Structure formats: structure tokens, C-alpha cells
Amino acid sequence: xxxxxxxxxxxxxxxxxxxxxxxxxxxxxxxxxxxxxxxxxxxxxxxxxxxxxxxxxxxxxxxxxxxxxxxxxxxxxxxxxxxxxxxxxxxxxxxxxxxxxxxxxxxxxxxxxxxxxxxxxxxxxxxxxxxxxxxxxxxxxxxxxxxxxxxxxxxxxxxxxxxxxxxxxxxxxxxxxxxxxxxxxxxxxxxxxxxxxxxxxxxxxxxxxxxxxxxxxxxxxxxxxxxxxxxxxxxxxxxxxxxxxxxxxxxxxxxxxxxxxxxxxxxxxxxxxxxxxxxxxxxxxxxxxxxxxxxxxxxxxxxxxxxxxxxxxxxxxxxxxxxxxxxxxxxxxxxxxxxxxxxxxxxxxxxxxxxxxxxxxxxxxxxxxxxxxxxxxxxxxxxxxxxxxxxxxxxxxxxxxxxxxxxxxxxxxxxxxxxxxxxxxxxxxxxxxx
Amino acid sequence: xxxxxxxxxxxxxxxxxxxxxxxxxxxxxxxxxxxxxxxxxxxxxxxxxxxxxxxxxxxxxxxxxxxxxxxxxxxxxxxxxxxxxxxxxxxxxxxxxxxxxxxxxxxxxxxxxxxxxxxxxxxxxxxxxxxxxxxxxxxxxxxxxxxxxxxxxxxxxxxxxxxxxxxxxxxxxxxxxxxxxxxxxxxxxxxxxxxxxxxxxxxxxxxxxxxxxxxxxxxxxxxxxxxxxxxxxxxxxxxxxxxxxxxxxxxxxxxxxxxxxxxxxxxxxxxxxxxxxxxxxxxxxxxxxxxxxxxxxxxxxxxxxxxxxxxxxxxxxxxxxxxxxxxxxxxxxxxxxxxxxxxxxxxxxxxxxxxxxxxxxxxxxxxxxxxxxxxxxxxxxxxxxxxxxxxxxxxxxxxxxxxxxxxxxxxxxxxxx
Numbered sequence: 083x084x085x086x087x088x089x090x091x092x093x094x095x096x097x098x099x100x101x102x103x104x105x106x107x108x109x110x111x112x113x114x115x116x117x118x119x120x121x122x123x124x125x126x127x128x129x130x131x132x133x134x135x136x137x138x139x140x141x142x143x144x145x146x147x148x149x150x151x152x153x154x155x156x157x158x159x160x161x162x163x164x165x166x167x168x169x170x171x172x173x174x175x176x177x178x179x180x181x182x183x184x185x186x187x188x189x190x191x192x193x194x195x196x197x198x199x200x201x202x203x204x205x206x207x208x209x210x211x212x213x214x215x216x217x218x219x220x221x222x223x224x225x226x227x228x229x230x231x232x233x234x235x236x237x238x239x240x241x242x243x244x245x246x247x248x249x250x251x252x253x254x255x256x257x258x259x260x261x262x263x264x265x266x267x268x269x270x271x272x273x274x275x276x277x278x279x280x281x282x283x284x285x286x287x288x289x290x291x292x293x294x295x296x297x298x299x300x301x302x303x304x305x306x307x308x309x310x311x312x313x314x315x316x317x318x319x320x321x322x323x324x325x326x327x328x329x330x331x332x333x334x335x336x337x338x339x340x341x342x343x344x345x346x347x348x349x350x351x352x353x354x355x356x357x358x359x360x361x362x363x364x365x366x367x368x369x370x371x372x373x374x375x376x377x378x379x380x381x382x383x384x385x386x387x388x389x390x391x392x393x394x395x396x397x398x399x400x401x402x403x404x405x406x407x408x409x410x411x412x413x414x415x416x417x418x419x420x421x422x423x424x425x426x427x428x429x430x431x432x433x434x435x436x437x438x439x440x441x442x443x444x445x446x447x448x449x450x451x452x453x454x455x456x457x458x459x460x461x462x463x464x465x466x467x468x469x470x471x472x473x474x475x476x477x478x479x480x481x482x483x484x485x486x487x488x489x490x491x492x493x494x495x496x497x498x499x500x501x502x503x504x505x506x507x508x509x510x511x512x513x514x515x516x
Numbered sequence: 517x518x519x520x521x522x523x524x525x526x527x528x529x530x531x532x533x534x535x536x537x538x539x540x541x542x543x544x545x546x547x548x549x550x551x552x553x554x555x556x557x558x559x560x561x562x563x564x565x566x567x568x569x570x571x572x573x574x575x576x577x578x579x580x581x582x583x584x585x586x587x588x589x590x591x592x593x594x595x596x597x598x599x600x601x602x603x604x605x606x607x608x609x610x611x612x613x614x615x616x617x618x619x620x621x622x623x624x625x626x627x628x629x630x631x632x633x634x635x636x637x638x639x640x641x642x643x644x645x646x647x648x649x650x651x652x653x654x655x656x657x658x659x660x661x662x663x664x665x666x667x668x669x670x671x672x673x674x675x676x677x678x679x680x681x682x683x684x685x686x687x688x689x690x691x692x693x694x695x696x697x698x699x700x701x702x703x704x705x706x707x708x709x710x711x712x713x714x715x716x717x718x719x720x721x722x723x724x725x726x727x728x729x730x731x732x733x734x735x736x737x738x739x740x741x742x743x744x745x746x747x748x749x750x751x752x753x754x755x756x757x758x759x760x761x762x763x764x765x766x767x768x769x770x771x772x773x774x775x776x777x778x779x780x781x782x783x784x785x786x787x788x789x790x791x792x793x794x795x796x797x798x799x800x801x802x803x804x805x806x807x808x809x810x811x812x813x814x815x816x817x818x819x820x821x822x823x824x825x826x827x828x829x830x831x832x833x834x835x836x837x838x839x840x841x842x843x844x845x846x847x848x849x850x851x852x853x854x855x856x857x858x859x860x861x862x863x864x865x866x867x868x869x870x871x872x873x874x875x876x877x878x879x880x881x882x883x884x885x886x887x888x889x890x891x892x893x894x895x896x897x898x899x900x901x902x903x904x905x906x907x908x909x910x911x912x913x914x915x916x917x918x919x920x921x922x923x924x925x926x927x928x929x930x931x932x933x
Contacts, residue, residue: 138909184548191882235683367780374851375852375854375855375856375859376652376659376851376852376853376855376856377623377655377657377658378622378625378655378852378854379622379851379853380624380625380850380851381624383851384623384654408818408820409625409851411816414816420913420914421913423912423913423914424914424915424916469914470912470913471862471863471866471911471912472865472866472911472912474921475867499825499826499827499828500796500797501795502825503819504819504824505824
């Protein structure tokens, strides 16, 4: 519903811009065909000398150059020598200067990150420069439940509404951030001081939410309660829990909570996932993991290795990588799965981990994550092998609009950095507590 | 233990052992048995980057004992019978991290394993890296597995003068086993990182004034006859800087802080190495004219704070201007707890730094800047047998270091199986 309004608004904006810049402005309307690229559709084998056909922000067709249907009048784009793949999906990021709950409580189910994101933040441009088209923006891990996450499409836009990505026919545009382990423990105030206390507080909250839900269905409905409303969405499986967890025992605690209350769960970071990979696979719970250049930095991450993606994938776990930006940089997102391949991860699984697997973990796989007719025209053009150090994102397209063009120096600056490019857009890393 | 010659030299330099001749003899005999000088290792690869000229196609590096005996095309190097042979795609010299804090900054990141910065005073040149370095730190082993064979490490950024640095091989059980140089540089910082932890200096200008005053004191100390002065630990180190025995490594990110570093070096005539230098691209000409080398921040540094204007392309730009560029792991307060210079040089190579220059930034040039080019940094007969063998271009994300050798000792050999 909301997204239709956005599209209309965008079309109007596009019409105005079109008077000024005829180049990409009509991409929404005119069919485009990108020919000659190697295409990773992520729904089948890679296509050499492929063609991608888009119109009105959607994919019309994809296949070998000679095998696709191209509407008459389509704008021809020579993509030979390049690689096309779906726009990258980052399942865990802190771009946009996002904030969530404060120090008044360890549990903030009613706090929405959409109320704390600045879409003019240049982090958005850094992510586009890295080929990222969809982001799950989360608040931090310093709380057991720090708030509701926000799915963003990194469209050109000036307000949060322009970028929101909500479920079809729904006002729900994100998940719920939870955490366990040490980040959400504190020595004082209303915060838990131990792991068991952390779990007990989360369980008590879910019990309260179950009671609220039951009362909603009774003859005597309760007063509106923002936190409870968010949690009822979680209990109903409409809002996915994104659960920060590192150590093997904390991972099992997250699985135990999910078993007790039946919510949809994605494990995040999962540093010691390789130690309980079979248990995670058996639970059928996906893992959104991170690549760090060295282990450590805190007790929970001393066993974080490049092999984590390989071990989890081989055990049958659905694996995505995330940036955790600014922990790792959105501009170099493809490096994360590449480092998994370095440690033996299957190449296809690695490419899926930043595309269709990410889409599944956000519940958006019907719309994004692969290049198939009817899906959103979110894709990137790369200068070469997606997993090579030397490969650059040449262009990033979202819903048929080009939002990053490496040949434009103003865009390219958001990749290379430089004087006053990123002014005021980065958190100090200690503030993120991630 | 991997270098009998060095250990024996160290043993003799110890007053304690000199008094106990029998112990010396025993130690010597034991060391010679522990590391037989006759061990021979041959490494062959499709491309051998000797860093002394063009790469050798289908080359061999032969190590005898702890040093390199021969390097050349496969058909020109005689591999002795009985030599252990390792084969791969690419060979480079052992990688040199020209500036980090590893071994002082531990993996757990808790007070008890963080020794890179003492904040009780803003200027403490007497703090020795050898009194803090933990050669058995897990992160040292991690770096070794990635092909890093030498680390120039020690006191970190965060104080006008935070202390000394030293240079270590990434093997060894004690600091003496590992040390290549017990004091390599004086660690200094300009900019906000040097003022935020102290009541004074509270400003840039005050910080510079305090440093100038300290160097003036050191000049007076140096010029006082030895029999008229008492030993003074800070002054002794500063005199080494003034005399050019060790350089000052000054971290300065902002262009005006870089200019302050150049000004201080000119006034007191010490050898300066700029480190960090996120805005070096704004003052390239000035750095080149002053003939100052740069140990650049990791290209993947997070662009915030004093480094918010960092560029991925800076290494290439400095190299093009003729400035010697090495790439550091630097200091990380959180995660990753250490960076890996191999990964960082790869990002520089993908963003304008030519391939051989990128390799040099973590081998030959890095060794030059830390004053160790006579023993490490290139593959030449007589230099330390520090060699890394890879299964592809070392800078590709998906390439692994298969075999790592330090002074003739194989410290990793199953990295690609």
C-alpha cells in the first residue's frame, strides 16, 4: 500500500527530473535491454552472453542474448565484458545513522528504527557504491531487544518513505532486533547482568505478549500498547526476529527461545556457528554471518573464522553474509563471501549468500534476490568476477533506476572516499557496540 | 630457537650468562642441535617475486639453514638431494607489517591484554616494547598464518609520545627469540588522538609546544658531558632519535597535523616516518619535497574521526608522486583486533597502486622503512629464509598462503590442502 504511493511519488519525481536529465529518468517507463554480459541470475546456472530485459521497474525477461523477448523500442545497453547479478542484499547494517532504544530499559519492542534513520546520510551512497540495493537496518546490540528493524530499498529519495520496503499489503517494513551474550549485559541499571537473567527477561516479555494477544481476541480487548503490538506481529510470524548472538551456547539459547514461542528467527553474526552447525541446520534456522579480518576484539568473537560460512553451508544452513556497516564497509560487501570462498565455501552458495539467501532471510524472496521475470529490476553491473579483489561495481540499478554510476565522478567519490565525502556520516565504532 | 646465530649473540650480550661460561657452552650446543644448519628447503612457483627486479617465471628459492642460499629460474637453481620441496603458484618474501600494535594488543581486548597505551602521562619515551610484547599472543600466530613473518609493533597512537616500538619475527616463545630489533622507533601522535585522554595537552598547539620543549631538553642532555649527567631514561631515548639512530614514527591524519610533523622533524633534524596520514593526498608535494616515507593507514580504515577523509586511492597517489609507501595494520580499538597487511595491500592494488609497488609496500619498502632491509624484504642469497608460497595472486580474496617459512623453519605447510 505504502509502496504504491512511493512508486507514484517517484514517477512524478521522475517526470520532473526528466526535463532536466533525459538519460536514466525514463528508465521506469522505457524497456531496457542489457546485452552481452555474463549473468548470474541466482535462480539457475550462469548465462554467458546473456541479456536482461527490464521495464517499469521490473524484470521482463532474462536469458541468452538470442532467447529473450525484447519489446520494440527498447533502449539497448551494451554490457559485454561485464557481469550482471542481482542487487546485493545486506541483512544487517547500521547505515543511515540509525538509532533504537535508549538506556531506560533493555527491552524496546515498540521502538521503530524508521523514526531514527536519515536517508540523506552518505552511508546510503556508500552502500549503493558497493552494489547493495536492499538493506535491513537494525539498531544496536546493546539491548536484549533494541527495536524494530527497517527494510530499505536504496532508491533515490529524500525521505524515509521514499526508501521503505514493506511486505505486500502490509504496514510491516522490517523485523525485530534481539541480542544475547555480553553486549546486552550491563553492571547497573535496569539491564541484566548474566546470560540466564537475559533469557529470563526475554521469556517474561514474550509471555506478556502471548497474554496480550489472547486478550486481543477476547470480548475485552486491551488498550493499545506499542510494544505489545510489535511483539504480537512477532508471535504471528509476521515480523522476523533478527537475533545478535556469537557464542555457541548463546546460539542454542536463541534457538530455545524460538522453540518456546514459535517466532520466525534469523541468527546474526553466529561467530561460533561452526561449533553447532548441525543443531542450527536441524532447527531449520538461517544464519546471517559476518567476515572479520581477524578473530577477537571481544571474548565472544575469539573463535570467529573465515571457515564459518563453509561449515554452516555444508551442514545445510541457509547462509547470508552481512556488512554490519560500519563494522565492515558496505563498499566492499562482496569481499565478505569471497573470504568465505577463500576458506572453502562453495562459490554458488557464496553468491547466494548476498542475494537470494538474504532475500529469504528478510521474507522478501518473492520480490528480490534473483533475476527472474516479474521480480524487481534490482541489479548490478560489475567489471568482472564478483569475488575478485579487482572487480568494481560499475552500476547499481534499483527498480529500473540507476542509482550509482562509476563513470560519474560524483558517484565514484562515494566509493573512493576523499576530502569531505563522508563528513559526519560515520559513527564512532564504540558507539555501535556491535 | 629458529636462528642459532642470533640467539647465541643475545646470550653473549647478557651479563648474567657471560659470568657462567659453562652454561653458555651448553646453551650453544643445545641450540645447534635444535636447529641443524644443514636443513634445506626448496620452494618452486610459477611466479617468484624477488622484489629485486622483474619477477622470475618458474622460479625456485633455496633455503639452507636459516638463510636464502639461491634464487633463480628453476633450470638454474640446483636443488640438493634430500631438500624438502614445496610447490605453488606464487612466491613472495615473507610479509612485513611496518606498523601495528599486535602482541601488545591482545585478542580478548580486555584491560589485562591491552598494553599498547599507558595514559598516566602524555610523553613516555622510556616505555619499551620489549617489556610488553607477548610473542605467544594468538593474533601473532594468526598473522603468521596469513604470511606475515615480521611485525614492527609496539606502543600505539593516542599520546604525544606513547613509547617505543620494536621489530619481531612472528615466531619464538620469548621476546628474545622473536626480536629482530629491541628498539626500532619512537611512537608519536599528533591531532585529536593525542589530546583527548589528557588534561594537557588539550589543544594541537599545546601538544606541539610540549614536544618541542621535550626535544630541547633532550638536546641539552645530549650536549652535557656524560660524567656531568645522571642517567635519564626518557632523555636517553630522545637522544637516540636526535642522533638518527631510530626514527620517530608520527601518526598524523589531518593535513595540518602532517605539516606539524614535518615542521618538528625539520627543527630537530630527526628521521621522520609519517604514519596513518589519511589526508596525505592533500600535501603530497610537501611530503615528497621533505623526502619523508609514509606508512599509510590500512586502506580499509573506517572513514571517521581524524581519518574521515581517507581515500582508497591514496597509496597509489603517493607512489605516483615518488614517495616510499608501506601499508600498516595500525591499531584497532575493537574489531578486527588486528588488520592484515596482505589484505590491505590488495585493496590498494585494486585501487591504483601498481602490483609490484603493492607487494613492495608489505615487503621491500616496509623493510626499508623499519631499517631491516639488510636482512628481510627481498629474496636474495644471504637474507633471512622468510618466504611465503601461495596458490594464486596473493591479493585475490580467494587466494591462500599455503606455506610460510621463517628463517628456514616451516611454520605453516597445509594452508591449501
